[in-house]
Amino acid sequence: MPKANFQYIMAKTYQIGIIGFGGFGKFLHHHWSKLDQVHIAAVADPAAEKLQDLGATKSYTDWRQMLDDQEIDVMAIVTTPDTHHAIATACMEAGKHVLIEKPLDVALADARKIIEVRDRTQTVAGIDFIMRFNPLLQTLHQLMQRGVFGKLRRVDVENYAQDEELPIGHWFWNPAQSGGILIEHAVHFIDLVHFLQPAKVLAVNGLKHNRNANQEDQIMANVLYEGGLMTTHYHSFARPGYFEVTQIKLAYDLADIELSGWIPFRAKVRALVNQKTKQILENSPFFQLSETVSVENTADESRPAGWGDTRGHVSRHTINSGGIAYEVNEMLTGVFDLQQSKQDVYAQCVQASLLDVIKKIENPSHQLAAPLEAGLESLEIAVRATESARSAYADDRMV
Template identity: 35%
Template sequence: MSPATAPLGLGLVGCGGFGAFLLDAVADLPGLRPVAVADPDPRRAAALGRRHGVPALAGLDELLAREEVAVVAVATPPAAHAATATAALCAGRHVFCEKPLATTARDAEAVAEEAERAGRVLVVDHVLRYNPLLRAVERLIGEALLAPPRRFLFENDASDEDLGPDHWFWDREHSGGTFVEHGVHFFDAARALLGSDPLSVRATAVRRPGGGPVDMVSADVLHPGGVLASHLHSFTHAHRCERQLMRLDHGFAETRIEGWIPVRAEISAWTDEDGARAWERLPARAGALLRVEGFRPHGGERVPVAVERDAGTARPVRGRGERRVAPHHVRAVLDLGGEARKPYVYRESV
């Protein structure tokens, strides 16, 4: 195909819920324009095609036959991701792939190798990489306002209300299993926040009583320096009872981030006078602190900070052998605008 020029034509494979969300999310981006959709379900493809004013096709081959398709977005069930992405790369297209890239590590590596061979861009939809809260925490660690985490904890009490017994999510051959289909977001987040690759993993899976599917899994992941990351996923709740918590233990500070598309982080820290003053300067730096390339701020982001001086004794205190003078207590919030902004944050992070 001839070299593409902006705006790049986007062809979508997979017109289910995420595919529809993705097209809505990119519809107003100046560098992309939807040009075709494809799905084996003709009614589903036709409905989404009409919504965006683009042709509805039967499959990937028809999509790749169109010269105007420069980027292929893969939004099929996970078992088809690797083959679809590889075919698109071989045809000279850039690829945006919903996570996971593949259901096995070997297949994922093969797709990445094909992207390198073809000289094309391959992006996997790890949305937490582009969430301003996590990017801000990374910056605070880099600036030593927060110490590198000693512990990472993620607990996910997710809903199974829309996951009937025949849904592909429960079939490991189709989904890759809970850790692969969903947990990849948080393994990826832990890797970024801890700044290292895992050394070892110990995992447990629990089946639903009565011989049902695996609906609870946990993993303890050891990182260099004795840093332990714990991941728990439970698809056992009603929608209204969903809850997610990411917790980072920095020793003299703690970060708590709620929700799988988080819009608020709370930090509690003990520090000295120099540290207190550095924290108090954060609100004026909110824009730079929360900046993510490609993420368009809506203007309602805030970073309020409150410092209670002499909240504790001025004598040195110890934790895990570390001696420090830390009499001042800091409470900081990284706020992306509240729950009402969650759909916006999700769209901008894709």
């Protein structure tokens, strides 16, 4: 697996403690163990059966025992969301740096306290928003900053996930432990929007459905941002694994981009370009051009034959979109393709996320790619949308 794009020489080998050794804690342990100059010193989980066959890695059934371990530099908090505040603040009070799993916590007040303790203890604290480390999304971000696609007007996230491995008693369904689907899961995608195009939030609302008193299995959030960007996040945990699908559609003035997979490693692009933006795209990492057609030969089916020429004197090279005029001369289709498997991209993202925290420890002026403030901003939207969804329709089965 290629690691070269984020490897750098560290001052020492960093010792990591992982608190919470369930599915994701094990995944992090597996992939962080492959990093040079990173050593998993200890793991903690109350379920003793999860702590077997760890070789030289120390293990504890109570994470508090790790706080006195002078060897550990960074604690990764990979427990259920409701526990993040208590564990993260205790770790930072003990002088440990932390990488906190999303969501920051389930409650906004607790999430804010985490930030207060970081500031007071002057520790380094990041949130594991892995999307921010995905090279495909980083490339889109850079192209957006250069204005290649025009203004982003709409993001539509459609996410159908399986629930076959989430039995009714799983903490995922318990709002007190997970916060619900938007807080536990959608924060990744809400943060993706903030990463791509930060803007002030103007309005948030939501809708949800419960299949029974314990399982809120479909939920959606709508968000309006200053400047007109509107986003929708629809998440369903109610389908078989065969139909597990995540599609993220980005509608810009000059482009439609469609990302597939919740760890996107491929994106389809259709874009109106001029010479300059075409060249930027062609030189962009991971981009493969399929074809270009002049705008004169590109069908505009918004006006069927017989409608007459409604454009009148305006040149086909001037595109008016939402009150903005753009100069273009070709329609281009292509793909961004990381040419890696989902597994490899996911592993690379979790490795880069830890290394970013280490970079900040080594160099205080380094800007964290995923600061806690990003965790708070996405949590605020998830909480507001969840409250709106729960008050929008009072299901009789819930009382």
